Amino acid sequence: MASLWKHPNSPFWTACYTDETGKQVKKTTKQTDRRLAMKAADAFEESAKKARAVELTGAAAVKVLNELMERTHGEGLDTRSTRQHFTDYLTGLKARGTKEASLKRYKPIFDGFLAHLGDARANARLASVSGQEIEAFRDHEMQAGKTAATAGFALKVLNGVFEDARRKAAILHNPVPDVLKRMAHTAKATSEERHPFTNDQVTALLTAADTEWQGMILLAYHTGIRLTDAANLTRTNLDGKFLRFREAKTAHRKQRASERETVVVLAADLVAYFKSQPVPMKKDAPLFPSLHGKKPGSAGGLSNTFARLMDTAEIDRGQGKAREGKGRRFSALSFHSLRHTMISRLANSDVPESVAKAMSGHSTDEAHRRYVHLDTEAQEKVVAKAPRLWSKQGAAA
Structure with missing residues (x-):
């Protein structure tokens, strides 16, 4: 039979029982x-008895703990099903x-x-x-x-449910972050890679392209601006020889979006383009009226419109295998590839990385390097500058 003991220096009662x-x-x-301590001690011994008799199944353990919680705290364990957690x-x-x-x-x-x-599991x-x-x-x-990015987004949405349950003490551990970490490590070796134009x-x-898409293409080629950000530019974003804008928030850019302004000097191509276009009367007038406010996805969205433009230009998009169900079919070339083109061009021109990061709006070296595609000519220049340490005779020079 369970009993209680109390250490002279402790405020808590200790249960004495047979395990x-x-x-x-x-x-x-x-x-x-x-x-309350006696109720806890009795519950400890009861569960130990069932374990000795090989009767402590998962359901029995939950029942014992639930009764213990009700006796000592006035409320039981959170026994809602997974389905109910998601609904709530x-x-x-x-x-x-x-x-x-x-x-x-x-x-x-x-x-x-x-x-x-x-x-059953739900x-x-x-x-x-x-x-x-x-x-x-x-x-x-x-x-x-689904693409790796789409599957990763799904896990982040699930993480919200599990993390909410963990904070409310319904579960002790949230298993989703561990899966996301493993997914990130795998993605480094197996990710589908975007190519530059x-x-x-x-x-x-x-x-x-028509006139508006010409402006969009030139902007992305020279500044690396993203598709939606470019389409939503207004006259206020043009400041003399500068383009000033803040990234729009997306599911993947919630933290850094809109936190700081990206400022890029306009290339001669862009200066000539904007000079050739009518100047909007209103300061908040869109630079590309027919594209302004359009979403990137959907059949009539910006991404698919650009894809059709590539088909017209007879450019192979480098599409991956066809996908079943929902989810984008990956293309090695897309509007975003113009951003890769701009950043790679800077890297191949020996532009300091700090300048390239400022122009692209990248806040970390890791993010920046994903966009750099060094050509063999640039590598040859670097290799040519390496010191000669080996002579024709095979001895150190």
């Missing part, structure tokens, strides 16, 4: 009230005023994850969901045709 191996043990109850989390987002567009993006991810788990407690199940869901998404390809694009 699952038959050994007499002591364990603190973390209770200062003797009555979505309801909470709505109550906090989350945008409808975001909710529409999250719900298919939640539904897809629960469907992947199956009814109706089990959230704490039982393992990292392996989350990783299996990510693999399933990619096998269905050649000058001839850019010339072909300019020839095939």
Whole structure:
């Protein structure tokens, strides 16, 4: 039978009972009230008895802990199912005023994850969901045709549910970050790589494009500006010989977007282009009226319009394998490749990295280097400058 003992120097009662191996043990109850401490001690011994009899199943353990919580704290464990956690989390987002567009993006991810788990696992407690199940869901998404970026976004959305549950003590550990870390390491070795355009390809694009798209292409080629940021420029962004703008917020650029202004000196091409265009009367008038405010995605979106422009210019987009279901089909060449083109051109021209980072708006070296594609000519120049340490006779010079 369980009993209590109290150390003279401790405010807490200690439970004395026989553990699952038959050994007499002591364990603190973390209770200062003797009555509540006795309830905890009885629960410890009851669970140990069941364990000795090989009766302590997962369900029995939860029941014992639930009863212990009710006796000592007045409320039991959070035994809501995984499905209920997701439903409650979505309801909470709505109550906090989350945008409808975001909710529409999250719900298919939640539904897809629960469907992947199956009814039995979705109706089990959230704490039982393992990292392996989350990783299996990510693999399933990619096998269905999603890009690594899309699958990664889905995991970040799931992370919100698990982290919310962890903060509320419904679970002890959030398994999603560990999966995201492993995914990041794998992506470094297996990621699909964007390519830069050649000058001839850019010339072909300019020839095939209308006036507004010509301006968009020139801007991205010379400044590295992103598609949506370029389309939403107004007259206020032009400041003499400078282009000033702040990056728009996206799912992948929530932190650094709009925190600082990117300032780029306009190249001669851009100065000539804007001089050839009518000057808008209003300061907030868009530079590209027919493209302003358009979304990058969807059939009539900016990305697909540019893709059709590449087809007209007879440029091979370097598309990956066709995808099943939802998800973008990866293309080695896209509007974003013009950003790679600009940054690679600077790197191949021996422009100091600090200047290239300032022009591209990159805040870290790691982000900047992903855009650098050094050509062999630039490498040859570097190799030619290396000191000669080996003579024709095979001896050190």
